[in-house]
Amino acid sequence: MKKISYITNSQESFDYLADTEVTRIPIAKAGDSDFQAVFEKSDIILIDQTDPVLAEIKRDNQPLLLLCDDPHFADCGRSELVSAGLNGIVTKETFRLFFNQLLMLKAVDTSYDWEVVLSMVSPFAQAACEVLATTASTRIKVLGFVIGYIIPPEGELGSSMHFYGDIEGEAVAIFNIHQARKLAAGIAICSESDLVDEDLLDGVSEIINQVSGRMRSMEWSNNLRFNIGLPNDFHLAKNNQAINNSSGWVTILIECHSQICTVSLKASKVANPAVSL
Amino acid sequence: MKILIAEDSKLIRRAISKCVESLGFECLQAANGAECLAELEKELSDIKLMILDWNMPVLDGFEVLERVRAKAQYDGVKILMATSDGVEDDVVAAVKAGADSYLVKPFSQEKLSKRIMDMVGQEEVSNKN
Numbered sequence: 001m002k003k004i005s006y007i008t009n010s011q012e013s014f015d016y017l018a019d020t021e022v023t024r025i026p027i028a029k030a031g032d033s034d035f036q037a038v039f040e041k042s043d044i045i046l047i048d049q050t051d052p053v054l055a056e057i058k059r060d061n062q063p064l065l066l067l068c069d070d071p072h073f074a075d076c077g078r079s080e081l082v083s084a085g086l087n088g089i090v091t092k093e094t095f096r097l098f099f100n101q102l103l104m105l106k107a108v109d110t111s112y113d114w115e116v117v118l119s120m121v122s123p124f125a126q127a128a129c130e131v132l133a134t135t136a137s138t139r140i141k142v143l144g145f146v147i148g149y150i151i152p153p154e155g156e157l158g159s160s161m162h163f164y165g166d167i168e169g170e171a172v173a174i175f176n177i178h179q180a181r182k183l184a185a186g187i188a189i190c191s192e193s194d195l196v197d198e199d200l201l202d203g204v205s206e207i208i209n210q211v212s213g214r215m216r217s218m219e220w221s222n223n224l225r226f227n228i229g230l231p232n233d234f235h236l237a238k239n240n241q242a243i244n245n246s247s248g249w250v251t252i253l254i255e256c257h258s259q260i261c262t263v264s265l266k267a268s269k270v271a272n273p274a275v276s277l
Numbered sequence: 278m279k280i281l282i283a284e285d286s287k288l289i290r291r292a293i294s295k296c297v298e299s300l301g302f303e304c305l306q307a308a309n310g311a312e313c314l315a316e317l318e319k320e321l322s323d324i325k326l327m328i329l330d331w332n333m334p335v336l337d338g339f340e341v342l343e344r345v346r347a348k349a350q351y352d353g354v355k356i357l358m359a360t361s362d363g364v365e366d367d368v369v370a371a372v373k374a375g376a377d378s379y380l381v382k383p384f385s386q387e388k389l390s391k392r393i394m395d396m397v398g399q400e401e402v403s404n405k406n
Binding site for chain 2: 188190198199202205210212
């Protein structure tokens with residue numbers, strides 16, 4: 001039985017989650033000592049607003065998520081929320097779909113320097129949405145972000161891109177077959193029936209290439225410069241990319257062709273950049 | 278008249294070649310910069326425009342640009358950089374190195390068509406007349 005603490009004034013039902021026990025805590029009572037024990041025994045803590053709740057919550061290592069109906073890419077990577085211990089912002093539907101992976105998140109590693117990657121998350125989310133919107137000709141919507149590396153439930157095809165220069169980093173995009181097929185057809189301006197399997201990987205690679213390239217030309221707060229390498233495509237099953245527990249990853253969740261894809265990002269400042277840009 | 282595309286993504290090559298052929302040009306394709314230079318040397322007399330991706334394996338588009346512009350025999354070939362980022366420094370560098378134009382992906386077929394016609398369209402029309 002998984003235990004969820006939900007700090008809220010709503011009566012939201014979690015009937016769609018099997019084998020869970022949900023304890024609702026009114027927002028005004030989040031700081032009460034009576035509920036600290038509840039938090040400590042929870043597997044995950046949810047909130048639906050940050051003020052004044054975040055400061056009140058004492059917990060061990062459980063993930064803490066903000067449920068939001070309509071996140072915007074500007075919400076992604078908000079450093080003040082991460083500094084206060086928030087693991088991410090997700091919609092309720094995203095929480096349902098990614099429940100098992102979200103349970104595996106730990107409290108944010110405060111020993112890691114999140115400054116660079118968090119400053120990149122919002123423009124990266126914007127770049128991803130712009131590229132996907134142009135390519136996919138369908139509704140593209142940010143569904144939130146998570147501190148950690150998670151993958152779509154039916155994710156099969158991915159591509160990664162390395163960054164180098166003032167920062168060292170990596171971006172990974174993961175799609176399911178349905179999305180990859182539609183994106184590839186959009187890029188090649190052809191019918192899906194004209195595509196072969198390798199075209200789907202080509203398409204996923206081109207997406208991460210264009211997103212990373214667009215990110216380079218966007219203004220973001222640190223003004224750090226970087227170059228991009230060549231994309232590296234992969235099948236999740238063959239390359240065991242499903243698990244990546246190393247610190248420093250942020251995953252952006254995006255609705256594309258009515259399903260969810262992920263773009264994960266990791267970046268840190270290079271002390272003495274060797275590459276002249 | 279021929280247009281040479283250098284682009285490592287087969288899907289992008291397919292999209293660009295569709296546009297090129299719809300405008301009445303013959304399309305040659307290369308998957309990297311080295312193949313592009315080999316194709317250029319082979320078909321020089323007919324190639325009027327090269328559409329170069331920047332980020333390619335073996336030899337990237339900027340290196341191709343520099344090598345092409347270093348040789349007077351290629352002065353008649355126009356070069357369009359079609360690439361995934363529009364970083365101002367890169368655009369300036371490409372123009373300084375001799376690129377005639379620059380497009381940032383993703384671009385529409387309409388935008389690409391117009392750019393191609395702006396760059397070589399008049400010459401094609403004159404040739405046909």
